[in-house]
Amino acid sequence: MFYRQSGIHHTRYAATRKLWPLAADRRLLGGLLALALLAPLLLPELYLNSYLAPWLIWTAAALSLTLLMGIAGQLHFGFAAVMAIGAYTSIHLARAGVPFELALIGAGLAAALIGCVFGAAALRVKGLYLVMATLAMQYLVSWVIINVPVISGGAQATLATPEVRLLFIPLDGDTALYYTALGWTLICTLLLLNIKRSSVGRALVAVRDKDFAAAVIGVDPLRYKLLAFFTSSFLGGVSGAILAFCYYQAVTPEQFGFNVSIQLVAMVLVGGLGSVIGAYLGAGFILLLPIVLTNLLAWVAGLELFPVSFNLIAHIPLMVYGALIIAVILFEPLGLAKIYDNIRKYFLVWPFRHAQR
Amino acid sequence: MKKTWLSGLLGACSALALGASLANVPDKEPVRFALLQDFTAVYTFLTNEYNQGQQDYLRLVNARGGLDGHPVEALVRDTANEPQRGIEAYNRARGDGAVLVDFLSTPVSRAAVNRVLEDEVVMITPLHGRGDASHGETFPFVFPMMATYWSQAAILADYIDTELGGLAGKRIALVHIDSPFGREPVPVLETLAARHGFELRAFAYPSPGTEQSATWSDVRRYRPDQVLIWGAGSGQQVSVREAIRNGIRPEHILSVVWLAEADAEHLGKHMTGVKRYEAVAPGRELPVIQAILDEVVAKGEGSGPEENVGSSYYNIGVATMAVAVEAARLALAEYGAPLTGDKLRRGFEQISNFDAEGLMPPLSFSATDHQGGGFGRVSRWDGGAWVPVTEWRSVYQDIVWDEIEKDAAGFRDGR
Numbered sequence: 001m002f003y004r005q006s007g008i009h010h011t012r013y014a015a016t017r018k019l020w021p022l023a024a025d026r027r028l029l030g031g032l033l034a035l036a037l038l039a040p041l042l043l044p045e046l047y048l049n050s051y052l053a054p055w056l057i058w059t060a061a062a063l064s065l066t067l068l069m070g071i072a073g074q075l076h077f078g079f080a081a082v083m084a085i086g087a088y089t090s091i092h093l094a095r096a097g098v099p100f101e102l103a104l105i106g107a108g109l110a111a112a113l114i115g116c117v118f119g120a121a122a123l124r125v126k127g128l129y130l131v132m133a134t135l136a137m138q139y140l141v142s143w144v145i146i147n148v149p150v151i152s153g154g155a156q157a158t159l160a161t162p163e164v165r166l167l168f169i170p171l172d173g174d175t176a177l178y179y180t181a182l183g184w185t186l187i188c189t190l191l192l193l194n195i196k197r198s199s200v201g202r203a204l205v206a207v208r209d210k211d212f213a214a215a216v217i218g219v220d221p222l223r224y225k226l227l228a229f230f231t232s233s234f235l236g237g238v239s240g241a242i243l244a245f246c247y248y249q250a251v252t253p254e255q256f257g258f259n260v261s262i263q264l265v266a267m268v269l270v271g272g273l274g275s276v277i278g279a280y281l282g283a284g285f286i287l288l289l290p291i292v293l294t295n296l297l298a299w300v301a302g303l304e305l306f307p308v309s310f311n312l313i314a315h316i317p318l319m320v321y322g323a324l325i326i327a328v329i330l331f332e333p334l335g336l337a338k339i340y341d342n343i344r345k346y347f348l349v350w351p352f353r354h355a356q357r
Numbered sequence: 358m359k360k361t362w363l364s365g366l367l368g369a370c371s372a373l374a375l376g377a378s379l380a381n382v383p384d385k386e387p388v389r390f391a392l393l394q395d396f397t398a399v400y401t402f403l404t405n406e407y408n409q410g411q412q413d414y415l416r417l418v419n420a421r422g423g424l425d426g427h428p429v430e431a432l433v434r435d436t437a438n439e440p441q442r443g444i445e446a447y448n449r450a451r452g453d454g455a456v457l458v459d460f461l462s463t464p465v466s467r468a469a470v471n472r473v474l475e476d477e478v479v480m481i482t483p484l485h486g487r488g489d490a491s492h493g494e495t496f497p498f499v500f501p502m503m504a505t506y507w508s509q510a511a512i513l514a515d516y517i518d519t520e521l522g523g524l525a526g527k528r529i530a531l532v533h534i535d536s537p538f539g540r541e542p543v544p545v546l547e548t549l550a551a552r553h554g555f556e557l558r559a560f561a562y563p564s565p566g567t568e569q570s571a572t573w574s575d576v577r578r579y580r581p582d583q584v585l586i587w588g589a590g591s592g593q594q595v596s597v598r599e600a601i602r603n604g605i606r607p608e609h610i611l612s613v614v615w616l617a618e619a620d621a622e623h624l625g626k627h628m629t630g631v632k633r634y635e636a637v638a639p640g641r642e643l644p645v646i647q648a649i650l651d652e653v654v655a656k657g658e659g660s661g662p663e664e665n666v667g668s669s670y671y672n673i674g675v676a677t678m679a680v681a682v683e684a685a686r687l688a689l690a691e692y693g694a695p696l697t698g699d700k701l702r703r704g705f706e707q708i709s710n711f712d713a714e715g716l717m718p719p720l721s722f723s724a725t726d727h728q729g730g731g732f733g734r735v736s737r738w739d740g741g742a743w744v745p746v747t748e749w750r751s752v753y754q755d756i757v758w759d760e761i762e763k764d765a766a767g768f769r770d771g772r
Contacts, residue, residue: 046452050445146536153767157537158467158487160768248440250471253537254464255440291445294435309661311405314396314435 003348019193036182040175049174051288056178056185057243058287062267062279063188064235069265070274071192071201072228073208074122077131078138079236079264084256085141086111086237087244088151091159091251100164100171100245104238111237112230114141119229123222126211138261145253152253160250177246184242188235192276204228263287270328272335281336289324293317385423387430388685388696390415390678391450394461395438399565402590403615403670404461408433409661410674411459414645416653416660418682425689427696429682436460440468451478456698457681461485463538473498477698479684479705483677484614484636488541489764491728496765498702500727502680502720503673504751506613507760508731509634510542510585511753513611514549516632516735517583520747524553530581532572532596534588535561542587542613548756566592573599582609589615594623597631607631611735617669621738629740636733637676637717639743641667644714645675669743672716679713680705680720680729718749731757 003024010016020026035042039052065079076082090107094100121133145152153159164171166180195201203224206214211221244251263286271282294317301313332338392411394404415429423429432450436443443465447458457479460466466486473480474496481500482490488505490496504512518524531546533539543559550557558579562572566588573596576584584605586596593616600610607630616633641650646667654663665671688704689696705727710719718732732751736743 044452046448050448054441054445152537158470160471247444248468250468252440252464252467255468287441290437291442294442295449298434310408310433311396311661317435318397 002350005348017197019197040178045174048178051291053174053178053181054247055284055287056181057239057247058264058267058283059280060181060185060188060242061236061239061264062271062283063185063192063276064232064239065264066268066271066274066276066279067192067195067235068228068232069268070272070278071196071208072204072225072232074119074225074228075127075131076134076232077265078118078134078136078141078261080256080258080260081138081141082111082115082233082236083240083243083260084145084253085114086240087251087256088145088159089237090241091161091244092151094162094164094245100166103164104241107241108234108238111240112234115233115236116226116229119226119233122225122229135258138258142253142257145256153251158250158252161245161248164245171245181242181246184238188239189276191235192279196274196276200224200227266325270325270335272337275335275337277340278335278337281340285324285328285336290317290321293320385426385428386695387428388424389430389432389450389453389455389457390681391432391434391447391453391455391458392461393432393434393436393443393446393450393458393465395465396435398438399590400438400462402619403617405661406665406668406670407461407674407677409659409665410671410676411678412660413649413653413666413671414675414678414682416658417645417649418678420652420656420658424682424686427689427694429685436462436465438462438464440465443469444472447472447478451476456685456696456701457481459483459677470496470499477702479698479701481677481681483673487764487768489761489768491726491761492765493706493723493725493727495769496727497724498698500705500722502677502705502722502727502729503636503717504634504731504733505728505757505761506538506541506587507545507757508728508751508754509613509636509733510545511549511731511757512733512750513585513613513634513735514546514553515750515752516611516747518553520735521583524549524555527555527582528579529555529557530576530579530584531557531559532569532576532584532586532600533559533561534566534592535563538589539587542585544760545753545756546585548759549753562588562592562596565590566595569595569599573603576600576605577603581605583611584609585611585613586616587613589613594620597624597628601627614733618743619668626740628738630737632735632737632746633743634733635669635736635743635745637669637673638715638745639667639669639672639736643672643716645679645716646672649675676713676717679716680708680711683708683711683713718751728757728761730754 003022005022008021020029040048043052061083065076068074068076086107089110090103093103093106118133118137122130125133169176171177171180203219206219207221207224215221248255267282267286270285272278297313297316301308328336392408394408396404412431415431419428432453432455434446436446443460447469450458459481460469463485466480466482469480477498479498479500481502483503486501488507490499491501491505514524531542539561546557560572560576562569584600586593588596593612597610601607607627610631612633614634614636621628650666653659654666684701684704685696687707688700692700705722706724709721712719720729722729730751731754732749734745734747734749736745
């Protein structure tokens with residue numbers, strides 16, 4: 001009833017390969033895109049610069065990681081370090097007078113090269129051992145940043161982002177920063193959607209599912225694993241640079257610590273491994289839910305219905321948040337994206353009961 | 358039906374809440390201070406007591422009629438030490454009209470520096486944040502307001518020089534957490550080492566400092582005459598324990614400001630004799646703390662457990678708000694309501710020789726000096742309390758200001 005599948009016949013390959021074959025999906029996306037484009041006009045400043053912009057940037061980071069973890073099946077527990085390399089490279093390049101567009105590419109390349117060095121471990125180890133190798137990357141990169149003052153910015157270990165222009169538009173003010181973030185996230189989204197339906201994407205999935213089986217059917221696991229690390233680290237590096245320039249505007253080592261790596265992994269897992277929409281949902285869940293819960297609890301406490309210590313108010317969101325993560329993983333191990341998918345499938349044939357794609 | 362019942366309840370509750378909060382203060386526009394701190398992650402060893410002290414002092418001010426009739430309202434939120442949550446809380450508080458913000462978190466306040474300078478909101482960074490923010494011309498809206506870590510290192514070194522048998526020819530070990538904070542005193546101590554002819558060696562232990570045994574066996578081999586420990590939270594207890602295990606006597610251990618009653622209780626008798634830098638006097642025998650006990654806590658309006666009142670970190674919290682309220686009072690008297698960030702900043706810069714009735718050393722701020730003079734003293738754990746062993750003092754400010762100037766210049770160049 002809502003999706004109106006009847007009458008849609010795939011008579012050519014091009015039609016079946018479309019990203020969104022159903023008109024209803026296209027309309028939904030068009031509406032969301034229009035809302036995203038109009039957000040600076042519709043939303044108060046607070047929600048634009050403290051909710052929507054960071055959500056989009058973290059989504060781009062989660063998308064970069066989902067390419068590696070979800071599609072290529074290579075675990076990475078040091079992705080914050082990849083973003084740190086991108087952030088620091090872009091700031092140092094921009095400060096040296098390199099145009100911002102080139103600084104972004106440089107950030108991606110630096111992150112991709114260093115990411116590949118550690119990714120090379122993936123050629124020999126898998127699973128938990130790869131987790132250890134990427135953890136080592138997290139700690140090594142953090143250590144180098146903290147201990148080399150030239151990188152971290154001296155005794156205060158803080159680097160402010162210089163004023164830059166992107167395609168001749170100065171990057172200042174919430175609106176310009178928001179559109180930059182939105183643009184980058186859209187690029188990542190389209191790239192991932194298209195990788196998934198290309199031969200490269202299918203090769204990555206083959207490597208993920210069984211690498212020696214992939215080798216038997218003619219997919220070179222070595223090449224595709226390295227390709228996955230390179231691409232994902234490139235996107236992660238640029239996302240780190242966008243995070244630094246469009247959100248933090250000042251970079252310190254703590255912004256790319258181990259806990260951030262874990263948050264990114266959680267975004268990918270809670271959202272749904274390998275899903276594009278999951279990256280959006282996961283980033284929103286992990287990043288924004290604690291903030292929303294904290295404000296909700298503060299509002300309830302502000303009503304003064306019953307006496308409660310602030311210490312308890314501060315910790316309740318942690319408990320709720322933890323319980324929600326467990327609930328999501330328990331009820332739908334495939335993540336929030338699968339929950340969305342279930343709802344969509346239900347309405348695909350509504351009011352009938354059985355879905356058939 | 359259900360809906361009307363609910364909205365009626367909500368209405369009654371909000372009316373009650375409104376009545377309660379306006380009971381003892383005339384209805385002038387409130388002055389809002391945002392205390393957006395880390396209650397759940399890294400700074401938890403201190404935040405509860407510190408924040409309780411801040412809120413209790415503000416309640417005392419309100420119980421006495423507020424600031425010239427303006428109540429002072431505290432906006433309290435947890436940031437979990439995460440910059441993105443701090444930025445959200447800051448933007449929200451700014452929208453609610455906050456003129457002062459205290460993050461009590463170095464990562465968050467570092468991320469907020471450019472924003473507060475742009476938005477003209479006063480940010481206080483007592484005992485955290487950037488030390489070079491003492492440079493008032495470069496950071497007009499940031500107030501470290503208490504001795505920077507550079508000043509603390511200078512005061513401890515001066516204490517060794519004057520009371521512990523001099524610095525010349527001695528071996529001093531700095532055992533610090535491996536982070537920018539841990540490394541901060543190094544340049545000042547190196548300059549002092551060159552000036553006084555002592556040997557300095559820095560030993561780093563990995564963050565978060567729960568495991569330090571490898572570092573301390575190095576320290577033992579070095580055979581230092583005095584040891585400075587530079588960490589925070591539970592890492593400080595581990596430092597003291599490991600020092601004693603490696604044959605360093607408690608009298609030869611000197612700590613940065615982060616060592617308090619709770620640490621001493623955990624360590625028991627081994628702690629007796631350990632010394633620390635102190636920015637604010639601890640204890641309940643101070644007029645301000647007595648007033649809080651009589652006029653706030655005794656009426657059941659304290660913001661936390663009564664046993665915390667008078668602890669080291671509680672009193673630091675009281676001191677920060679005493680200075681902030683004094684600044685707001687001066688600003689309202691001089692420039693009138695409504696209070697803005699810019700007026701409050703100028704109020705801070707007019708404070709001179711303010712010691713909150715003996716709670717802290719006399720602080721004076723100016724358009725150039727946002728540190729307040731870099732005062733402090735050394736106190737010793739005698740087995741039951743921290744007992745001061747020196748007067749309030751401020752030393753080697755020439756060296757400290759060289760560092761402040763150097764880093765502030767770096768910030769102006771875009772660092």
